[in-house]
Amino acid sequence: MQTVSLSFPLEAGRWADQPPQVLAIGDFDGVHLGHQEVIGRAVSRSRELGAVSAIMTFHPHPRQVLGQDHYIRLLTPRWTKREFLSELGVDVTYMVDFNESFMRLSPEEFVEHMLVPLNLDTVYVGFDFRFGHRGAGTPDTLCELAKGRFAVEIVRPYERGGEKVSSTRIRQCLQDGQAREAGELLGRSYQMEGEVVHGDARGRTIGFPTANILLKDPYVLPANGVYAVRVLVGALWYGGVMNIGVKPTFEGALIHPTLEAHLFDFESDIYGENVQVRLVDFIRPERKFGSVGELVDQIRHDADQARQMLSENN
Incomplete structure (x- = not known):
């Protein structure tokens, strides 16, 4: 074209x-x-x-x-x-x-x-x-x-x-966390692209290493929360679970939302690479946990739920 x-x-x-x-x-x-x-x-x-x-x-x-x-x-x-x-x-x-x-x-x-x-x-x-x-x-x-x-x-x-079907309606769906509904109106999952950058490396210490994604463009940001996602790394798609938010469980919670994706069955170093993220479905709102242990248990549950959602949305 x-x-x-x-x-x-x-x-x-x-x-x-x-x-x-x-x-x-x-x-x-x-x-x-x-x-x-x-x-x-x-x-x-x-x-x-x-x-x-x-x-x-x-x-x-x-x-x-x-x-x-x-x-x-x-x-x-x-x-x-x-x-x-x-x-x-x-x-x-x-x-x-x-x-x-x-x-x-x-x-x-x-x-x-x-x-x-x-x-x-x-x-x-x-x-x-x-x-x-x-x-x-x-x-x-x-x-x-x-x-x-x-x-x-x-x-x-x-x-x-x-x-x-309108762009305004889709924007509202995303702002309400309705990722699946937005995808149905788009005819495909909502997607964003960005560079994997260094974060605080906290995910690795709790057993869930994440890719911190800095968006390339000013996208409409979905509501803060946890999502089932597919992430394109190189030429391959990986399932994953992604948090959009300010990480309220930890001290020094952020002002601006960040995107952190844990990719399933993936161990490579991809710092500096561009990746594409497709939001498949919404899992839950972001919330503050009483301890890191509670957070880890919830992430484990979120990952299981994301795998199930992705298997139903092939």
């Missing part, structure tokens, strides 16, 4: 001699089941036409530019989003620089200078798509502004459990 950076305005005529494109537009944070429905239809249509399948997405997240600071943390950083889009069969991803100037474009300017030059056959958007200054443009507006130069397909909401 090719990734192309774009900024306003596009160069007129740049795509004139290239094959027509079928484009899906959206932020697509999470690339969840609802996003996959929009993208899948665009890819399918492009195959029917023998056209290029393309995505237009935005960086930074539009809501971050609008001052909604909690959108600094994402479900899918740019590199992860590109990986998922490629797996869905997308040929080209257009990454648009979303800044304050771009935010002030009128719907007409967006269509004339960001869409028309791309030599589009069809544009796919979700039913709640908004564009232009203060979200003035709607799917109906897009149909009007297309003026027959490209077709517009509006995709109805994708529902699961009687509710619309």
Whole structure:
């Protein structure tokens, strides 16, 4: 998949001699089941036409530019989003620089200078798509502004459990510790990636060595607690149990949560390596224990429960 950076305005005529494109537009944070429905239809249509399948997405997240600071943390950083889009069969991803100037474009300017030059056959958007200054443009507006130069397909909401699948709903699931439910809405387990760094080595002294993972990007952090996880080390996946939290049992409890994963049947030194973590299910909230012995007994129980969860979720 090719990734192309774009900024306003596009160069007129740049795509004139290239094959027509079928484009899906959206932020697509999470690339969840609802996003996959929009993208899948665009890819399918492009195959029917023998056209290029393309995505237009935005960086930074539009809501971050609008001052909604909690959108600094994402479900899918740019590199992860590109990986998922490629797996869905997308040929080209257009990454648009979303800044304050771009935010002030009128719907007409967006269509004339960001869409028309791309030599589009069809544009796919979700039913709640908004564009232009203060979200003035709607799917109906897009149909009007297309003026027959490209077709517009509006995709109805994708529902699961009687509710619309959305990035907001997934964020809430994670913040409530509902890792399995978040995975069901994403269509895969929620994943984060980071570097294994040195910690206090306390886990090794109590019989449960852990990998301390420093996240590479500002991910949406799940609720503090213990999770059944799968961890990719090199080319191999290992089951494990992971604590997200501040380690309240020990003196000098932390202010900011850390990620500590104990991998099953694993003994290698992986300091400095990047690993990928997939949250499979939630086991329990983090809590303070009366003694290290009580904590060890609980970790042993957590590990057994994690193994059971992972065996049921192959």
